[in-house]
Amino acid sequence: MALPFLSNRAKKRDQIVAIDLGSRTTKAVCLQRKGDGYALASFVVKDAPAYEKQLSPQVLGEHLKSVMQALDVKARQVILVVGVNDALIRHAELPQVTITDMRAMLKINSKNYLQQELPDHVFDCQILPPRTTAPGAPEAAKPSPRHRVLVGAAKRSLVRDLQAATKQIGLACSEIVPGVVAPVNAFEAAQPEAFAKDVVALVDIGFKSSSINILLDGELILSRVVEIGGERLTTGLAEAMNISVAEAEGIKVGMPQEVQQTIQPLLAPLGRELRASIDFFEHQHDKAVSQVYVSGGAARSEFFLENLQGELMVGCKNWNPVSFLEMALPVQQMAELESNLSQLAVATGAAASVI
Ligand SMILES: Nc1ncnc2c1ncn2[C@@H]1O[C@H](COP(=O)(O)OP(=O)(O)OP(=O)(O)O)[C@@H](O)[C@H]1O
Ligand SMILES: [Mg+2]
Numbered sequence: 001m002a003l004p005f006l007s008n009r010a011k012k013r014d015q016i017v018a019i020d021l022g023s024r025t026t027k028a029v030c031l032q033r034k035g036d037g038y039a040l041a042s043f044v045v046k047d048a049p050a051y052e053k054q055l056s057p058q059v060l061g062e063h064l065k066s067v068m069q070a071l072d073v074k075a076r077q078v079i080l081v082v083g084v085n086d087a088l089i090r091h092a093e094l095p096q097v098t099i100t101d102m103r104a105m106l107k108i109n110s111k112n113y114l115q116q117e118l119p120d121h122v123f124d125c126q127i128l129p130p131r132t133t134a135p136g137a138p139e140a141a142k143p144s145p146r147h148r149v150l151v152g153a154a155k156r157s158l159v160r161d162l163q164a165a166t167k168q169i170g171l172a173c174s175e176i177v178p179g180v181v182a183p184v185n186a187f188e189a190a191q192p193e194a195f196a197k198d199v200v201a202l203v204d205i206g207f208k209s210s211s212i213n214i215l216l217d218g219e220l221i222l223s224r225v226v227e228i229g230g231e232r233l234t235t236g237l238a239e240a241m242n243i244s245v246a247e248a249e250g251i252k253v254g255m256p257q258e259v260q261q262t263i264q265p266l267l268a269p270l271g272r273e274l275r276a277s278i279d280f281f282e283h284q285h286d287k288a289v290s291q292v293y294v295s296g297g298a299a300r301s302e303f304f305l306e307n308l309q310g311e312l313m314v315g316c317k318n319w320n321p322v323s324f325l326e327m328a329l330p331v332q333q334m335a336e337l338e339s340n341l342s343q344l345a346v347a348t349g350a351a352a353s354v355i
Contacts, residue, residue, distance in 0.1 A: 015041075018079040018350035019067055020179065024048055024207030024230070025297065026063065027340075027347045030073045031355075032328060038355060039326035042333060043347075044070040045340050057164035065169045072330075077174040080162050081350045084211050084225045087154040087178035090114050091128075091223075093146040099125050106151060114151060122159050126150040128219065150220065152178045175354065179204075180211045182349030183295055184220055186321040189352040194291075201278060201289045201314070204345060205270070205296040205304075207231050212274050214281045214289060222281045226273040230297050236266040256303040264307060271311025278312065292316045295345035321345040324352075 016031040016038070026048050032041040049055060049063045068075070092113045094102050102125045110118040128148040159176060166173040183202045188195045196218045204211045206229045214222040230252075238248035240262045256263055278289050292314050298304045299318040309316040320341050325348075329337060 013354065015073070015075055016079065016351045016354060017068070017071065017073060017075045017077070018081060018177070018347045019064065020081040020182070020347040020350065021060075021083060022048060022179075022206060022343075022346070023083055023209075025343060026067055027343050028067050028071055029322075029344060029347045029351055030071045030075070031325065031351050034326055034328070037324075037326060038351075039328035040322050041328050042071045042073060042330065043337070043340065043344060045343055046070060055161075055165075057161045057168060060161065060165035061168035064165060064171070068169070068171070075171070077172040078166060079175045079177060079350050079354065080166070080173050081177045081179045081182055081346055082154060082158065082162070084178075084180045084206070084209050086158055087152055087176070087180070089178055089180050089223050090116075090151045090153075092149050092151050093144075094125070094149045096145065096147050099127070102147075102149065102151075106153070110153070114153075118153050120156045121153045122156050124152050126152075150181075152181075154178070175350070177350040177353060179346050180223055180225060181213065181220065182346040182353070183211070183293075183321070184213050184215065184349065185353040186345045186349030187215070187293065187319070188218075189324040189348075189355070190319065190321050191293075191323075198291065199287050199289050201274075201292045203274060203292055203294045203296075203308075203316075205229055205294065205298040207297065210270060210274070210296065212277045214277065216281075216285060216287060221285065222277060224277045226270060226277075228270040228273065232270075233263065233266050233298075237262060240266075253301070256301060260303075260307075267304070267307050268311060271308060274308075275312050278314065289314055293319045295319070295321065295342050297343055299342035300339060318342050319345075321348040 014033045018029055020027040026046050028044040030041045031038040044067055049059055094113060103123045106113055106123040110116060128150060162176060163173050183204050187202055194200060199216050202213045208231055209229050210226045212224050213220055234245055234249045234252055237252055238245045251259055282288055292312060294305060294316050305316050321344055
């Protein structure tokens with residue numbers, strides 16, 4: 001099964017449906033081909049069925065069916081995005097062989113290449129362009145006998161379950177995309193100049209976890225997952241204020257400034273983890289991250305962006321992941337789009353990976 005990581009512009013489809021199976025919220029987009037480009041034809045932001053446990057293919061199938069109905073689309077195939085904990089991404093150096101051979105080598109001996117045993121996993125690889133070195137630099141003389149490769153891995157059982165769930169409702173799962181890298185694809189499509197030239201960090205704050213991807217000259221240099229997301233903030237707030245989780249969620253989303261003193265220390269650990277990744281990158285590459293682009297549920301809130309910026313000491317802003325698309329949304333969805341933009345980065349990125 002193909003796991004497209006970065007854009008593969010070889011094929012053009014008339015309709016693309018991508019569904020981001022977030023741990024708290026399912027997000028989906030439907031793109032319709034329009035001339036040389038694509039239009040956003042519909043989107044869905046909907047509670048995930050049961051975010052505490054692994055879903056059976058039956059439950060997932062029913063959920064996917066309801067998502068397709070809400071999208072109001074009759075597609076035959078869908079792209080599914082799996083969460084940051086269900087598919088991992090690693091940089092690796094592999095011999096210069098075909099991708100099929102690389103996948104076979106990883107299957108037999110993942111430890112050798114990824115420093116980690118990954119039994120019963122499915123792998124895919126994206127070969128990265130060779131590093132350009134300054135003229136006259138010593139490395140320029142000797143080309144590496146190995147490819148630099150971005151490797152994705154997902155449990156075989158998960159891939160099977162996803163295929164079974166889609167098949168059960170008469171659909172085919174055309175790709176499975178690792179959620180960690182999806183914002184990179186969306187950012188490349190939405191902000192090609194900043195993607196190509198700037199040193200930026202893309203942060204996605206989810207429910208269970210958050211991810212950070214750092215880009216330099218259009219290349220994904222560092223990709224990390226931090227096990228802190230919106231859930232931790234809500235439960236921390238509930239404990240600190242001695243209120244229920246539902247009440248704390250309402251306060252967090254509705255009037256966070258009123259409880260600023262309580263929320264700030266809860267955000268600090270996330271800020272520290274993300275800052276550590278930025279520090280690591282800056283130290284390794286001697287380049288400063290100029291801007292942090294934030295997506296995910298928490299990026300809907302100016303309050304969170306300002307506080308995150310205070311923690312990271314780099315400008316933090318949300319961004320529009322669908323800006324490269326024409327708009328062909330029904331009136332009601334058009335009115336709801338703006339407040340949902342931050343959560344659509346992953347689904348849109350997965351769709352963009354096959355454009
Ligand atoms: N306006 C808001 N302010 C702060 N947090 C918000 C706001 N709106 C939603 N959230 C938080 O966003 C989180 C859900 O975000 P998102 O949909 O990105 O997660 P997910 O994709 O389901 O999770 P994961 O990526 O970890 O699987 C929830 O914890 C919710 O409290
Ligand atoms: Mg998510």
